[in-house]
Amino acid sequence: MPEQKVVAPEFMFTEAAREEQFITGSEAVREAVRRANVDMAVSYPITPQSESMHLVGDIWAEGYIKDYYRGENEFAVMSAVAGAAMGGVRVFTATGGPGTMRALEMFPTWVGARLPIVCAFFTRGINSPLTIQPDTIEMAHLLDTGMIMLHAEDAQDLYDMILKAFIIAEQTEVHIPVGVFADGFFVTHTRDKVRVAPADIKLPPYKPYSAPVPVMDMENVPFRQMRDPFVMKSNYVSYAAHASWQQEVLAAAERARPFIRQYLGGLIEVENEQADVLVLAGGTAVCQSREAIAMAREEGIEAGLIKIKSLRPFPGEELRALTAKAKAVIVPEFNRVGWLSRELRNVVQNPDRVVAGPRVFGGMTMPPDLILSEIRRYARE
């Protein structure tokens, strides 16, 4: 087993000297997990995720992870990591696209069972005819599972967010799963400079008894969980139990806000927010928007950028305040349904100012020119 020194999360995230590596997003996953003191990982192949979990397997073989195996399908994998998390260990897995949909039944139960699982989602299309190409539509299906959802712009974000996700997820007052989302191919397969902490340090281990619910190890009380299984009955006590638990789970996500601010520097990142025209984007759409905004500047047009990093909890108040004076908020998206623009419309004043597009889907990247032409149109109005 490789020698690694346990360091405080703050040291890992900010103080530790960083080395620049020219690596893919999948390799950034490996480097994050290598330093995350993960006990167990379970894998299942699906494009464009497969490489990331191969590489996690490789570092298990090197001794950085204690247990690892390939499960039989995504539903089973998400079930297995749930069992492991209930047994009190730190777990990691990843999937994407149809794999996310196959496993969907598990995600709300992770949250309800208060499991601090970190799962990476590498998005791809889920429609028929079959596609393996990038598309963020699966995220729309996960918005109301209750889990925390972070969206990485690039491989650097992916590396940082995975490491930080463990620390955010495992806070006693939070203790719910974190999904770290990155756009398939555009992040997973793109080679870019990523600054990583030294490989000989790792995060502190998970403390199982910091969980707000009993660990299933017969070493902590209570082991008689309930006298009467009221949760399965149709009566007032049962309804009250379910309703209050669902609110508690929502509250847990709300309680993650200060930790997301502390570790990720906020739920959003903003540039040039006083501009009349703003662009709100997540994931690869942020990269394309940055390019479009730079092109607009060459033409003498100023536009601002809001990068959304946390979708759940949603930065509703921040967005409402930031967009208060904007003439238009352009929301470029890599999916057909425009779920991010719907989210934004729900929180801003005068939602007519939300420009629900441009959108690309089916696998193509979004030419920055498409965003640029929207910026031009609303800047002139």
Place this chain on the structure above:
Amino acid sequence: MTKKTSIRMSGLGGQGVVTAAHILGSAATRDGLVSTVNPFFGAEKRLAPAESYVRVSSDRIFERGEILFPNVIMIFHPHVISLGKCYTMPFFAGLQPGGLMLVNGDSAPELSQDEREALKRLDAKLYYFPATKLALEVGGTDLATNMAMLGGLIEITHIVSWPGITDALAERFGGGKFVASATTAALDDALKSKYEKISQLLEQNMAVMQAVGPTIKEVTF
């Protein structure tokens, strides 16, 4: 605006466009430039269209995904043009004014009158050279076709330095596990088995790259 060169590599699965893109990006990084590299492929394998995109700049690159408006187009196999095995039609769709095209072929690619006129309006330059033939003759394997293509690129554009590319090559094949895709990893092992020693592989690859220069021919429109 900062100078950014966008290179689109179109080939067939198994020809090494993914590897060539990686080595080029890695060499650019070694030369102190900024580069992003991403492959794009369908679920198909050998002989299916495969493309890689390399952006090289002096400044931070934000843009992701396929290159729609390239400055340089590299065609690894004549079938990319003759059978339309690429993601854009015609193969030079989106080429920027003054752009370059490098084509692997023993003879000049056949172009229609319309295509010639379009390329002339773009003030584009088209070069061809027998990359696969050189790979076989000098490197002893057609798997070095991508090396010949890189050699041609460096010869014509000087986009990266020879020391940069030598180091990048050593990093790529000199050990350390690299994963671009599972299939690429499998091909690595096949390639390595053809050489007794890694050093021999590196030397052969460099020899292939450097052999390209005198064989480059330009097509005029």
Place this chain on the structure above:
Amino acid sequence: MSKPMLKMTTAFADVMPAEYVELVQNGPFGKGYGVADLGSFKELIEEHPLCAGCGLALAVRLIMASLPTPEDTVVVGSTGCSSLAFPQIALQNIHSLFGNQNAVASGLKRALKLRFPDKHKDVLVVAGDGATADIGLDMVMHSWFRGEKLATIMLDNEAYANTGGQESGMSPEGCVLNMAPTGKKFKKIALPEIARESGCAYVASVTPVQPRKLEKAVRRAILVAREVGPTYVQIFVPCPTNFKFKPQETLAKAKQKEKDQTYPLREFITPEAQAYLAALEGGGKHD
């Protein structure tokens, strides 16, 4: 479980539920009780909400009395009638979803192995026939293929009983049930044979008619799963509600099926498991 875990906090003793006080004072933890001791100690299962004459409830009671070390046993269940009983037991237990019990158990067992490498933490999967042989079959079989050190028990009432008596893969051929209005068109799934061929080191099918035999199968399954490999026990648990017989006839139904061999009892043990059991059972308290 470390010894001081089950201790009454004196300040709360007067407000603790009676059955909890009994569990602390006269429970089975660390005692090595078996089914022969039933009636003399506080059982792990409290009152349950299952139907009168429920064969499954009886089987759960017997299983709970057969555990070699209840103080270090975690149960993974699944959706169905048994999921109404498990919240009533005095063991930590998981209900995740319908059918994923063996996948959950795989993760749990490995996690407990990592955390308690020098201790046997028994992970016992107990689920119905629908959960085991139908919706969760891939995960059940893959846990066997992988050689997960789990004991899997099927409570086989030959139907989806909790949802109102629908046909399951374990229903007998020809049986008329909901969703099989003209009778089931295919044979009962031969899961014991499938288990044997899929890597299980110990396989048994039993009924609650002979409690000592059931106990022996459950204990063997748990013990073999500690050291040798996955194990499977299938227990016939007649359902008076959906098969429409009187609650008092449950054991007679099971006995009848044992007798006419429409529910064949069997035991498959690999030579390795046999040797392991022989060493263990040499001077054992039970059998």
